[in-house]
Amino acid sequence: MKYLTPLKLSIYGGMLFSFFMLESPFIMLANRIEPMVMGIPFLLVWNLFWWFVITALFLVAYFTNWGSPVPTTAHATEQPSQGD
Amino acid sequence: MTGSLLIIAAFMIIPLMVGILSARQSQETSEDFFVQGRAMGSIAVFFTVAATWWSAFAFLGSNATFYTNGPVFLTALAWNLLFGFMYYWIGKRVWFLGKRFNYLTPSDLIGDFYNSEALRITVAAITLIFTVPYLQIQLTGGAYLIEVASGGLIPFWLAALLFYFIIIIYVWIGGIRAIAWTDVIYGALLFFGMLYAGYYISTQVGGPTALFSQLQQTSPEHLTMPGPNGTMGYPMWFSLFAITTIGAFMGPQIWLRMYSVKHGKLFNLMPFLLGLAAFAYVGSVLSGYSGVLLEPNVENADQILPIMLMEYAPYLLASLIMAAGASAAMSTANSQIHAVSTVVTMDIYKRYVNREASQARIVYIGRLSLVGFSLAAYIMALTVPGVLVTIGIAALAGTAQLVIPTIGAITWKKAHPTAALAGLWAGVACVLLMTFGPLSAPFGYHAGIWGLLLNAALFVGLSHALHRRDTAVVERFTQARYDYDAEYHPERLPAYTQEVTSSANHR
Numbered sequence: 001m002k003y004l005t006p007l008k009l010s011i012y013g014g015m016l017f018s019f020f021m022l023e024s025p026f027i028m029l030a031n032r033i034e035p036m037v038m039g040i041p042f043l044l045v046w047n048l049f050w051w052f053v054i055t056a057l058f059l060v061a062y063f064t065n066w067g068s069p070v071p072t073t074a075h076a077t078e079q080p081s082q083g084d
Numbered sequence: 085m086t087g088s089l090l091i092i093a094a095f096m097i098i099p100l101m102v103g104i105l106s107a108r109q110s111q112e113t114s115e116d117f118f119v120q121g122r123a124m125g126s127i128a129v130f131f132t133v134a135a136t137w138w139s140a141f142a143f144l145g146s147n148a149t150f151y152t153n154g155p156v157f158l159t160a161l162a163w164n165l166l167f168g169f170m171y172y173w174i175g176k177r178v179w180f181l182g183k184r185f186n187y188l189t190p191s192d193l194i195g196d197f198y199n200s201e202a203l204r205i206t207v208a209a210i211t212l213i214f215t216v217p218y219l220q221i222q223l224t225g226g227a228y229l230i231e232v233a234s235g236g237l238i239p240f241w242l243a244a245l246l247f248y249f250i251i252i253i254y255v256w257i258g259g260i261r262a263i264a265w266t267d268v269i270y271g272a273l274l275f276f277g278m279l280y281a282g283y284y285i286s287t288q289v290g291g292p293t294a295l296f297s298q299l300q301q302t303s304p305e306h307l308t309m310p311g312p313n314g315t316m317g318y319p320m321w322f323s324l325f326a327i328t329t330i331g332a333f334m335g336p337q338i339w340l341r342m343y344s345v346k347h348g349k350l351f352n353l354m355p356f357l358l359g360l361a362a363f364a365y366v367g368s369v370l371s372g373y374s375g376v377l378l379e380p381n382v383e384n385a386d387q388i389l390p391i392m393l394m395e396y397a398p399y400l401l402a403s404l405i406m407a408a409g410a411s412a413a414m415s416t417a418n419s420q421i422h423a424v425s426t427v428v429t430m431d432i433y434k435r436y437v438n439r440e441a442s443q444a445r446i447v448y449i450g451r452l453s454l455v456g457f458s459l460a461a462y463i464m465a466l467t468v469p470g471v472l473v474t475i476g477i478a479a480l481a482g483t484a485q486l487v488i489p490t491i492g493a494i495t496w497k498k499a500h501p502t503a504a505l506a507g508l509w510a511g512v513a514c515v516l517l518m519t520f521g522p523l524s525a526p527f528g529y530h531a532g533i534w535g536l537l538l539n540a541a542l543f544v545g546l547s548h549a550l551h552r553r554d555t556a557v558v559e560r561f562t563q564a565r566y567d568y569d570a571e572y573h574p575e576r577l578p579a580y581t582q583e584v585t586s587s588a589n590h591r
Binding site for chain 1: 159161162165166168172293294297300304309318321325352353355356360362363366369570571575
């Protein structure tokens with residue numbers, strides 16, 4: 001876990017959680033018409049909500065370089081011998 | 085009628101002009117023809133990736149699925165997001181390696197990392213065999229729309245022929261550069277067409293809110309899984325999500341759109357742009373569901389949108405939206421034809437027929453391949469019947485198998501060629517046997533999911549059991565991955581960890 005900066009962890013964690021809400025069997029709990037929100041069936045609202053969350057996270061990720069620090073020339077450019 | 089024919093003519097001629105104009109910047113080198121000299125800018129990249137990824141499958145297949153099978157196609161919102169994420173996470177690494185080692189095709193990267201001719205040939209064969217049926221459905225969908233939009237004046241065979249004629253001309257002249265710029269037009273037409281078609285047709289039943297309310301009264305099973313036929317439950321929800329995304333992403337046409345990018349930073353933005361564009365699927369929700377109320381007895385569901393447009397929209401508007409649908413097909417077809425011709429030229433001709441071929445000769449063979457594959461797809465479109473989504477998913481399940489060795493190549497030094505080969509063969513065999521053979525896919529998940537699981541299990545298991553002896557190749561890639569981290573993810577480097585630790589201690 002040494003690769004994960006706190007920001008990176010938050011971004012990726014948020015995305016993972018949101019995808020889980022959309023694509024795990026958990027989606028079947030939202031598989032209903034009622035309660036309708038502004039006349040829209042709940043399943044559609046659920047999908048639109050998590051779509052919005054992930055899209056917003058992608059925007060945050062873009063502005064924060066996906067949680068990675070900006071590289072400097074100080075870092076090594078040759079791999080250590082043990083690799084991996 | 086004259087107005088519609090003018091729209092169709094404009095739809096054919098404008099992209100042709102754009103393609104020809106953009107081709108004026110072309111150079112007669114293979115790198116320029118196939119990947120635009122790896123210098124494609126942000127606008128062209130976004131539109132060409134999005135328009136290539138969104139196909140007739142999205143424009144017609146989505147409406148058809150909402151119409152016949154209920155909400156399962158809503159998973160498209162998530163699969164667009166996953167596609168965007170993969171473009172960032174996998175695409176950026178593929179781009180980096182492509183730039184460093186001068187790759188042009190999927191086989192170049194996979195064959196080079198695994199150092200295996202058998203694997204190189206297998207990857208080329210998979211990309212060719214599974215791309216052609218997907219190409220065929222683009223032609224079928226697009227030509228059908230032109231036929232309807234012209235009121236039958238342009239028959240299916242002629243519409244399909246015109247389609248390919250136009251594509252061949254501008255791709256012949258300008259290669260991927262011409263495709264990218266025509267895709268800007270196609271992409272814009274496609275997204276607005278999808279959204280506006282949905283909104284307009286839903287107004288025929290009183291608008292979106294009234295649509296859902298009426299549907300709840302008359303056909304509530306359309307609003308929840310497993311849909312009215314009872315077949316599209318969670319397994320298909322997940323299968324569509326995984327197979328469509330991975331399969332399309334691993335298509336050679338998307339690989340070329342990873343190699344072509346000019347700056348690595350663009351990959352950081354693409355997930356957001358591609359995710360945002362997915363909102364256009366709301367248009368398909370409205371169109372497909374409106375069809376349930378307005379035209380409940382259409383036999384071929386792929387025709388529901390054109391039928392409703394002809395019935396309920398003014399003729400010119402209907403023609404314009406159908407031209408947008410044809411854009412979806414054309415923008416994918418042009419990229420696929422170009423991509424398969426790249427694979428034939430570089431992976432077969434250049435590697436096995438004429439290694440010393442000049443740049444001009446390579447480009448010429450690429451152009452001839454364009455014509456050959458167009459002809460094959462044209463004949464298939466006229467002779468092979470099928471529902472867009474069904475054929476599309478089967479083809480995508482095949483190309484999806486490439487993701488396992490690709491992830492291995494970009495992240496794992498222990499990844500072994502024998503493991504990659506065994507996994508690929510097993511995965512593809514599984515897809516074919518469960519789709520066309522005697523086996524049936526268990527628990528309702530698509531054959532492609534089982535293929536991926538088998539592929540991954542063999543790949544990981546055999547890679548752990550076997551050891552690579554070609555250390556020079558492994559080290560070359562390890563260094564390349566290290567350099568990638570140094571440039572884009574310094575937190576992964578030991579030097580950075582030490583730096584952070586020492587500054588924390590200092591404080």
